[in-house]
Amino acid sequence: VDKDGNGTIDFQEFLDLMSRHMRQVDTEEEIREAFKVFDRDGNGYISAAELRHVMTSLGEKLTDEEVDEMIREAD
Numbered sequence: 001v002d003k004d005g006n007g008t009i010d011f012q013e014f015l016d017l018m019s020r021h022m023r024q025v026d027t028e029e030e031i032r033e034a035f036k037v038f039d040r041d042g043n044g045y046i047s048a049a050e051l052r053h054v055m056t057s058l059g060e061k062l063t064d065e066e067v068d069e070m071i072r073e074a075d
Contacts, residue, residue: 002075008045009074011035017074 001017002009009017014035015028038046038054052067062070 001073002071005075007071007075008047009051009071010045013074014038014046 001013003013015031018031038050040050048067048071051070055062
């Protein structure tokens with residue numbers, strides 16, 4: 001997902017990822033709102049720390065390695 005390999009996921013990369021994994025059709029605005037949930041500091045990128053925070057809030061206990069792997073797969 002992190003197509004440019006910079007270690008973060010920007011909105012376009014997030015949109016590409018979400019569109020591949022969503023069965024129902026969501027508008028770009030709905031996906032943008034979901035992105036904002038992950039992008040807690042509002043800088044336009046999802047960092048590993050932000051991803052970890054949201055996943056933990058959802059009850060997922062992930063190791064640092066698992067979070068890093070998610071970023072790599074998305075990058």
